[in-house]
Amino acid sequence: MVCNVDIHGCFLIKVINIMRSLPQSAIVQVADDKAARLLLASKQMAAYANRDYYQAQIQLDAYNCMRVSCPDEFDTLEQLFKAALRQPPYAVLVKGLQFDEHYRLLVALNCSLGKLVARPFDKKTPRAQLIHHVAPQTDIYNQNKAKDAVAKLSEKMHIDGADRLAPVRYVTMQCVRADSRGEGRSRLLDIHGIYNLLKQGMEQEQIDLLENEPVPWQIADYLCGGICWRPVLAEQAIHWRRYSIEAALASENISLSEKMMETLAQVDLLIEQDCRYKIEFLMAPGDFLIVDNLRCLHARSVITDADTKRLMYRAWVE
Numbered sequence: 148m149v150c151n152v153d154i155h156g157c158f159l160i161k162v163i164n165i166m167r168s169l170p171q172s173a174i175v176q177v178a179d180d181k182a183a184r185l186l187l188a189s190k191q192m193a194a195y196a197n198r199d200y201y202q203a204q205i206q207l208d209a210y211n212c213m214r215v216s217c218p219d220e221f222d223t224l225e226q227l228f229k230a231a232l233r234q235p236p237y238a239v240l241v242k243g244l245q246f247d248e249h250y251r252l253l254v255a256l257n258c259s260l261g262k263l264v265a266r267p268f269d270k271k272t273p274r275a276q277l278i279h280h281v282a283p284q285t286d287i288y289n290q291n292k293a294k295d296a297v298a299k300l301s302e303k304m305h306i307d308g309a310d311r312l313a314p315v316r317y318v319t320m321q322c323v324r325a326d327s328r329g330e331g332r333s334r335l336l337d338i339h340g341i342y343n344l345l346k347q348g349m350e351q352e353q354i355d356l357l358e359n360e361p362v363p364w365q366i367a368d369y370l371c372g373g374i375c376w377r378p379v380l381a382e383q384a385i386h387w388r389r390y391s392i393e394a395a396l397a398s399e400n401i402s403l404s405e406k407m408m409e410t411l412a413q414v415d416l417l418i419e420q421d422c423r424y425k426i427e428f429l430m431a432p433g434d435f436l437i438v439d440n441l442r443c444l445h446a447r448s449v450i451t452d453a454d455t456k457r458l459m460y461r462a463w464v465e
Contacts, residue, residue: 286299
């Protein structure tokens with residue numbers, strides 16, 4: 148057991164800081180000559196702006212053009228990362244790719260998993276476009292920093308799209324620029340690791356509660372707001388972004404049982420403080436990460452340089 152309750156009812160978590168490396172089964176290395184052919188094929192396609200890719204047909208055109216122009220390399224790559232996604236940690240890191248500046252290869256790779264979706268386009272907001280430009284300077288600050296000592300919400304394990312009616316299935320990241328100090332390391336925690344933590348750190352009754360009792364999730368304003376109810380654990384899927392639950396509880400005249408509130412707090416402590424099942428690695432420019440958003444939580448480590456140039460291109464796929 149890594150979690151106990153003292154005589155005052157407080158949770159005592161044994162902090163375990165050792166994280167695992169990404170297994171070789173979750174890494175796909177693209178040879179230089181194959182990466183060059185993929186890049187050349189992408190540059191022969193029509194160039195579109197980020198905003199244009201909201202059109203599903205343009206996404207599909209990018210995908211089909213890559214398959215026609217570079218069938219062996221593209222089809223083989225697609226088969227390799229789809230095979231890797233079917234096993235733990237339900238994430239795959241593709242290394243060695245060369246990306247064009249108009250997102251053509253990036254969109255085609257994402258489109259092989261489904262349809263790309265995003266918030267409505269806003270040219271003033273880098274994250275409000277189909278290919279989100281994710282930089283630490285635009286991260287959301289944690290309103291509960293004094294309580295859990297995490298400055299930004301991207302540093303807490305979570306799924307993306309928890310504020311949608313249904314979370315997106317895949318989250319992808321293309322590393323454009325890494326942090327110069329090697330900070331902002333990617334972190335993953337898959338569904339099996341989560342269940343191991345829960346079984347070792349809480350009672351079965353609490354796990355049953357997480358599987359069977361829905362909790363409220365605040366829906367994003369661009370989706371008309373409101374509340375959606377779904378359980379944290381369901382059919383080998385994990386729905387976890389604590390602040391979306393807290394936002395729902397704060398904005399609506401609703402409440403949860405004391406047992407559920409205690410259980411959510413305990414889940415948060417276990418997931419954040421016990422690192423034995425977490426995977427950590429540093430993405431380099433050109434790396435392409437795919438995460439099954441329903442089977443694997445993700446986060447990044449702290450970045451201390453306020454002027455960091457770290458930049459990721461992120462996409463949501465359903």
